[in-house]
Amino acid sequence: MELFEAIRTRRSYRGMYLPTPVPREDLQKIMEAALAAPSGCNKQTTSLIAVDDPELVKQLGGMLAPHFASAPAALCILTEKKIAYRDRTFYIHDYSAAIENALLAIQALGYESCWVEGYVTDENRIGYRMAELLGVPENLELVCYLPIGKPAEEGSRVRKLPFEERAWFNGYRK
Amino acid sequence: MELFEAIRTRRSYRGMYLPTPVPREDLQKIMEAALAAPSGCNKQTTSLIAVDDPELVKQLGGMLAPHFASAPAALCILTEKKIAYRDRTFYIHDYSAAIENALLAIQALGYESCWVEGYVTDENRIGYRMAELLGVPENLELVCYLPIGKPAEEGSRVRKLPFEERAWFNGYRK
Numbered sequence: 001m002e003l004f005e006a007i008r009t010r011r012s013y014r015g016m017y018l019p020t021p022v023p024r025e026d027l028q029k030i031m032e033a034a035l036a037a038p039s040g041c042n043k044q045t046t047s048l049i050a051v052d053d054p055e056l057v058k059q060l061g062g063m064l065a066p067h068f069a070s071a072p073a074a075l076c077i078l079t080e081k082k083i084a085y086r087d088r089t090f091y092i093h094d095y096s097a098a099i100e101n102a103l104l105a106i107q108a109l110g111y112e113s114c115w116v117e118g119y120v121t122d123e124n125r126i127g128y129r130m131a132e133l134l135g136v137p138e139n140l141e142l143v144c145y146l147p148i149g150k151p152a153e154e155g156s157r158v159r160k161l162p163f164e165e166r167a168w169f170n171g172y173r174k
Numbered sequence: 175m176e177l178f179e180a181i182r183t184r185r186s187y188r189g190m191y192l193p194t195p196v197p198r199e200d201l202q203k204i205m206e207a208a209l210a211a212p213s214g215c216n217k218q219t220t221s222l223i224a225v226d227d228p229e230l231v232k233q234l235g236g237m238l239a240p241h242f243a244s245a246p247a248a249l250c251i252l253t254e255k256k257i258a259y260r261d262r263t264f265y266i267h268d269y270s271a272a273i274e275n276a277l278l279a280i281q282a283l284g285y286e287s288c289w290v291e292g293y294v295t296d297e298n299r300i301g302y303r304m305a306e307l308l309g310v311p312e313n314l315e316l317v318c319y320l321p322i323g324k325p326a327e328e329g330s331r332v333r334k335l336p337f338e339e340r341a342w343f344n345g346y347r348k
Contacts, residue, residue, distance in 0.1 A: 003282045006177045007207045007275055024343075031341045033181045035334065037274060038289055042332045048341040049348075056344055088292060096270035100211060101181055104278075108177045115212055118262060135346040158216045160209065167205045167222040169198075170230055172309040174223075 001108035010103055013112035015067055015153030022052060022073040022148050026109050030075060030148070033105035037097035040090025046098045049076040049134050059133065061147060063126045064119055071147030075102055076130060078140040099144055106148055112155065116145040175282035184277055187286035189241055189327030196247035196322050200283050201226060204249060204322070207279035211271035214264025220272045223250040223308050234307065235321060237300045238293055245321030249276055250304060252314040273318055280322055286329065290319040 027050040039045055051057045052073045060076070061069035068074075077099060079091045099115055106113045120127040121143055131142040168174045201224040213219055225231045226247045234250070235243030242248075251273060253265045273289055280287045294301040295317055305316040342348045 001177050003175050003177045003180045003278055004203065004207065007210045007279070010210070010212075012212055027343070029178065032337065033178065035337065035340055036181045036184070038184075038186055038277070040292065042334075044335055044340065046340070049346065050341070050343050053344045085292065088296075090291070092266045093270040093273075093291070096267040097274040099267075100271040100274040101278075103212070104177055104275075105181070117264070117267070118214065118259065122262075134344075135348075137346065140346075160216075161218055163206065163209065166209055166218065166220070167224070169201070169224050170227045170308075172223065172311065172314075174309075 006104045006108045010107040011155065011157045012114040013151055013155045014114055015151055015155045017067070017071040017112070017147065017149035018152045019072055020150045022111065024052065027052060027073060029109065030102050030105040034098040034102040037094070037101045039094040041084040043082045043084050043090070043094070045080045045082050045091040046095040047078045047140065049078065050074070051076065060130050060145065063129060064116060064145065068116065068145070068147045070152070071149040073148040075146040075148060076134065076142055077144035077146070078136060079143050080140050095143060099146070102146060106146070110150070111148050112151045113146045113148055116147070117143060120145050180278045180282045184281040185329065185331045186288045187325055187329045188288055189325055189329045191241070191245040191286070191321065191323035192326045193246055194324045196226060196285065198226065201247060203283065204276050204279040208249070208272040208276040211268070211275045213268035215258040217256045217258050217264070217268070219254045219256050219265040220269040221252045221314065223252065224248070225250065234304050234319065237303060238290060238319065242290065242319070242321045244326070245323040247322040249320040249322060250308065250316055251318035251320070252310060253317050254314050269317060273320070276320060280320070284324070285322050286325045287320045287322055290321070291317060294319050
């Protein structure tokens with residue numbers, strides 16, 4: 001799929017998924033896309049676990065919501081809070097760029113997804129329980145869950161502010 | 175350009191730029207791509223100022239380094255540190271996803287760029303001085319500068335860890 005089409009058509013899908021499996025080859029492409037994102041001082045703080053084991057993905061998605069649990073596959077985003085230089089760390093930047101690449105790849109391959117992070121990292125610590133289940137060591141934090149699959153519903157699209165409310169040339173509001 | 179090609183070929187370019195101007199139409203496409211990125215709870219915390227005024231872009235880039243100052247255009251990323259829900263804020267996630275979209279768009283249109291953030295937000299407060307010059311109000315912070323232009327040098331590419339060091343299936347290091 002052409003880049004600008006992928007960017008334009010990507011959306012956050014919050015409906016049920018069809019049970020159609022996601023081939024490993026597609027998961028691999030999605031992961032490669034995520035890992036190709038830049039990282040602050042090239043620290044490569046982001047790592048990934050794709051889940052396509054039917055029981056495991058049901059168990060993980062079920063910690064969130066029934067519609068997420070219906071997805072036949074998912075991508076778990078892990079981060080290591082490394083210092084890039086002095087006291088600066090860019091791990092949120094790093095994994096956010098990686099997630100955006102993954103979401104575009106998911107879109108281009110004909111699947112739907114949703115950036116699920118708030119629920120995962122809130123004080124109920126769902127991400128921590130997911131990480132335990134996946135054998136993730138303590139130096140890594142599971143910060144985001146991306147369900148992956150074909151949509152069973154139409155879904156919707158959020159409204160965004162018009163261009164001129166958010167973008168200008170050569171000066172603020174110019 | 176096809177999505178996966180844009181993702182694979184994007185890199186951080188730190189060489190000099192050719193003076194060839196970047197048409198407004200291309201800057202508009204880059205900005206639209208950035209604004210199409212998702213944001214936590216759709217708060218749309220990111221806004222943008224593209225710079226193509228020759229004097230202004232030289233002045234802004236000159237605050238950073240001669241090679242950045244040689245770029246005929248640039249995109250300044252602004253953020254508003256809004257609360258998304260409860261005490262959670264996702265402004266870094268929001269602008270990082272927007273930047274990644276912008277970088278892919280820049281790549282697809284045949285230009286080079288580099289995610290310049292550390293220099294901009296370090297204690298010398300270059301971003302603050304840039305924001306003043308652009309008339310940006312105090313509720314917004316200028317956090318990133320993306321030079322945009324055709325490369326005058328070959329440039330290089332960072333090395334990344336192999337896939338199997340960063341990505342697994344159904345469990346950590348599986």
